[in-house]
Amino acid sequence: MIQARHIRVSGLVQGVGFRPFVWRLAKELDLAGWVRNDAAGVEIAVEGEADQLDALLRRLEGEAPAPARIDRVQAETVPAVGSCDFVIAESGAGKMATAIGHDTGLCGDCLRELFDPAGRRWRHAFITCTHCGPRYTLSRRLPYDRANTSLADFALCLDCANEYENPADRRFHAEPICCPQCGPQLQYLAADGEAQAGDPISNALAVLRAGGIVAIKGLGGFHLACDARNADAVAELRRRKNREEKPFAVMAANVASLAGYAVVDAEAATCLSATERPIVLLPKRKLELPGIAPGLQWLGALLPATPIQWLLLHEAAGRPAGTAWLDEPQDLLLVMTSANPGGEPLVIDNAEALQRLAGIADGYLLHDRAIVARCDDSVLRQSASGPAFIRRARGYTPTPIKLATSGPSVLALGAGLKNTVCFTRGDEAFVSAHIGDLDNATTVAFLDETVHHLQHILQVKPRVIACDLHPDFPSTRLAQALAEEWQMPLVPVQHHHAHIAAVAAEHGVVTPLLGLALDGIGHGSDGTAWGGELLRVDGAQYQRLGHLAPLQLPGGDRAAREPWRMAAAALHACGRGEEIPQRFAHQAAAATVEKMLVSGFNAPATSSAGRLFDAAAGLLGLRDVAAYEGQAAMLLEGLATTAGPVAPLADGWKLSNDGQLDLRPLLLSLMDEKEPAVGAARFHATLAAALAAWTLAAARREDLDTVALGGGCFLNQLLLDDLRQHLTVAGLTVLEAARVPPGDGGISLGQAWVALHTEC
Ligand code: ZN
Ligand code: ZN
Numbered sequence: 205m206i207q208a209r210h211i212r213v214s215g216l217v218q219g220v221g222f223r224p225f226v227w228r229l230a231k232e233l234d235l236a237g238w239v240r241n242d243a244a245g246v247e248i249a250v251e252g253e254a255d256q257l258d259a260l261l262r263r264l265e266g267e268a269p270a271p272a273r274i275d276r277v278q279a280e281t282v283p284a285v286g287s288c289d290f291v292i293a294e295s296g297a298g299k300m301a302t303a304i305g306h307d308t309g310l311c312g313d314c315l316r317e318l319f320d321p322a323g324r325r326w327r328h329a330f331i332t333c334t335h336c337g338p339r340y341t342l343s344r345r346l347p348y349d350r351a352n353t354s355l356a357d358f359a360l361c362l363d364c365a366n367e368y369e370n371p372a373d374r375r376f377h378a379e380p381i382c383c384p385q386c387g388p389q390l391q392y393l394a395a396d397g398e399a400q401a402g403d404p405i406s407n408a409l410a411v412l413r414a415g416g417i418v419a420i421k422g423l424g425g426f427h428l429a430c431d432a433r434n435a436d437a438v439a440e441l442r443r444r445k446n447r448e449e450k451p452f453a454v455m456a457a458n459v460a461s462l463a464g465y466a467v468v469d470a471e472a473a474t475c476l477s478a479t480e481r482p483i484v485l486l487p488k489r490k491l492e493l494p495g496i497a498p499g500l501q502w503l504g505a506l507l508p509a510t511p512i513q514w515l516l517l518h519e520a521a522g523r524p525a526g527t528a529w530l531d532e533p534q535d536l537l538l539v540m541t542s543a544n545p546g547g548e549p550l551v552i553d554n555a556e557a558l559q560r561l562a563g564i565a566d567g568y569l570l571h572d573r574a575i576v577a578r579c580d581d582s583v584l585r586q587s588a589s590g591p592a593f594i595r596r597a598r599g600y601t602p603t604p605i606k607l608a609t610s611g612p613s614v615l616a617l618g619a620g621l622k623n624t625v626c627f628t629r630g631d632e633a634f635v636s637a638h639i640g641d642l643d644n645a646t647t648v649a650f651l652d653e654t655v656h657h658l659q660h661i662l663q664v665k666p667r668v669i670a671c672d673l674h675p676d677f678p679s680t681r682l683a684q685a686l687a688e689e690w691q692m693p694l695v696p697v698q699h700h701h702a703h704i705a706a707v708a709a710e711h712g713v714v715t716p717l718l719g720l721a722l723d724g725i726g727h728g729s730d731g732t733a734w735g736g737e738l739l740r741v742d743g744a745q746y747q748r749l750g751h752l753a754p755l756q757l758p759g760g761d762r763a764a765r766e767p768w769r770m771a772a773a774a775l776h777a778c779g780r781g782e783e784i785p786q787r788f789a790h791q792a793a794a795a796t797v798e799k800m801l802v803s804g805f806n807a808p809a810t811s812s813a814g815r816l817f818d819a820a821a822g823l824l825g826l827r828d829v830a831a832y833e834g835q836a837a838m839l840l841e842g843l844a845t846t847a848g849p850v851a852p853l854a855d856g857w858k859l860s861n862d863g864q865l866d867l868r869p870l871l872l873s874l875m876d877e878k879e880p881a882v883g884a885a886r887f888h889a890t891l892a893a894a895l896a897a898w899t900l901a902a903a904r905r906e907d908l909d910t911v912a913l914g915g916g917c918f919l920n921q922l923l924l925d926d927l928r929q930h931l932t933v934a935g936l937t938v939l940e941a942a943r944v945p946p947g948d949g950g951i952s953l954g955q956a957w958v959a960l961h962t963e964c
């Protein structure tokens with residue numbers, strides 16, 4: 205008997221080939237009716253045999269195309285109307301895309317076509333289909349339509365138009381499709397900007413093979429590339445980029461090509477091969493790529509995402525036909541580092557590349573398809589509880605994070621470093637791509653640009669603005685200006701409250717919970733510098749239950765960049781300040797620092813956990829001055845892993861009645877440690893045990909059984925894994941940042957969540 209169903213599918217189901225997927229399913233199952241986009245997602249009216257209808261519902265969820273994300277399928281039985289064909293219908297009110305998708309790496313079908321010499325897209329650098337390719341980075345505005353993307357200037361040729369119109373084709377309504385006849389063109393320019401004759405891919409590869417540095421246009425910005433196995437090329441790139449020690453990411457054709465240099469387990473391989481194509485941190489093997497990640501135990505690696513990246517590797521493999529070579533180890537490994545000279549935003553424009561990368565690049569591999577939205581590479585790391593973000597951008601932006609509650613739209617502007625912004629719309633939170641450190645005018649301008657671009661593509665009008673409590677952050681000043689201009693309430697949120705709120709938000713927790721925030725420095729409600737905080741968080745309210753016993757910051761901000769100063773502060777705090785001038789005799793300021801600590805002048809106190817790591821690194825002689833933020837802590841973690849398991853120091857800490865955790869006994873033990881690796885391992889083990897004891901005591905007192913871990917120090921996997929172990933064994937539920945970074949890259953989400961819970 206013929207039955208009929210009316211079905212609504214919501215989620216990310218527009219611009220991902222969902223309608224043709226439904227069309228093919230219906231045809232295969234011999235069903236009649238129609239499918240169309242509507243404001244809420246996709247609407248389907250279908251009729252046929254009951255078991256075929258059931259099969260359709262089952263396969264809708266089970267076989268949806270990769271970029272789609274189904275949040276909900278609702279089906280109801282309705283009277284059959286006697287349709288005899290299945291069609292893709294026009295949308296009720298024209299085209300009403302509700303969201304722009306995220307960028308993804310090339311799909312398997314496109315990859316096969318790319319390397320099929322008989323196909324019309326053999327070696328076509330802009331190959332894409334409904335299931336893959338750029339979305340967010342080339343969209344100017346809603347609706348998601350070719351005319352609103354950077355493909356607008358490229359008219360479809362007849363062959364491409366036929367594919368675009370044909371529901372049976374995988375390029376049906378794929379907005380950015382093109383072919384060698386009608387699409388953008390690749391070009392290779394020499395260092396002087398002169399266009400070079402010959403094949404652009406082979407030109408670029410020749411320069412890379414010869415040890416040169418090539419600027420390559422990617423999805424969300426330019427990369428600077430060089431041969432990762434050529435130590436001279438890597439050193440030269442560091443010299444030209446003025447980036448002496450920060451780690452570089454390395455791109456390989458496949459997991460097999462990385463095998464000699466990094467440990468890639470099954471989870472890491474899944475992460476690397478995901479359609480989002482993030483950079484994944486992998487444990488290094490003994491065999492080092494010289495100069496790639498000096499002193500660290502991790503190697504950041506990624507697999508190709510764009511056809512251009514694939515074509516370079518294909519060229520290096522000798523242009524084989526077919527895809528068999530994709531599974532074989534390839535010799536070419538490329539450094540792929542963001543082209544963002546001076547820590548400013550990523551270069552996205554061709555003319556800008558020639559100007560800003562002059563003196564750095566020996567050549568430019570570029571094209572005339574514009575990058576609309578700047579979007580850095582995302583960086584993930586594995587931990588015992590699954591993958592976690594270090595940086596969230598390409599591949600994940602603008603995918604929303606579902607919130608437990610709905611409310612008026614909020615715009616949250618983040619903090620100061622590694623900044624992001626966040627818009628909420630209903631019960632969805634849209635965290636922007638990584639913006640960067642707001643320490644230069646161009647990045648601050650990019651912050652402003654990001655706010656406007658996101659607002660544009662989300663079609664949302666905020667009603668409340670949230671920012672950090674710190675009065676001097678450029679993000680706070682922008683928040684104040686916008687709140688004034690738009691005449692809406694401004695909600696300043698304490699930095700560590702926001703860190704914990706971000707974790708609560710992504711886990712949908714609305715009941716009170718404990719929060720352990722281990723961080724660099726954030727502005728406290730008492731005006732001092734916080735950063736090692738035990739909080740009770742209840743929606744928009746929080747209570748500071750305790751904090752790390754403070755250390756002084758001799759020289760203020762300088763102390764954050766110079767771990768030896770924090771080591772001096774530790775010596776002073778332990779009553780051994782008179783050793784400072786002699787221990788740090790090589791530092792011209794050693795005597796001055798001792799005086800600062802004694803007098804307290806220009807040496808404010810901080811409860812920062814990040815500075816505690818610096819102090820430990822300084823005491824163990826790892827590093828006097830950090831080359832980049834977080835370096836001392838990363839080196840300390842790296843060193844600790846080489847020592848193997850070390851027991852926590854008995855009596856390494858003291859818990860005081862006023863909620864302070866005092867780690868001076870641990871610091872004292874490091875002052876006379878002869879083996880830095882053992883000291884580093886003991887520091888981690890003792891800190892984890894101390895934090896666990898501190899948290900458990902508070903959990904009992906407050907009668908809470910859930911703790912959220914937030915703040916940049918939780919990028920430290922050794923500490924995180926150890927602490928989680930202690931807490932879960934003791935029966936606490938541990939919540940961690942998984943959908944946004946634990947550090948300041950996730951703070952805008954927490955600010956938005958607090959503002960959502962604030963009565964305005
Ligand atoms: Zn594809
Ligand atoms: Zn074409």
Ligand code: FE
Pocket residue numbers: 699703723724725726915916947948
């Ligand atoms: Fe922070």
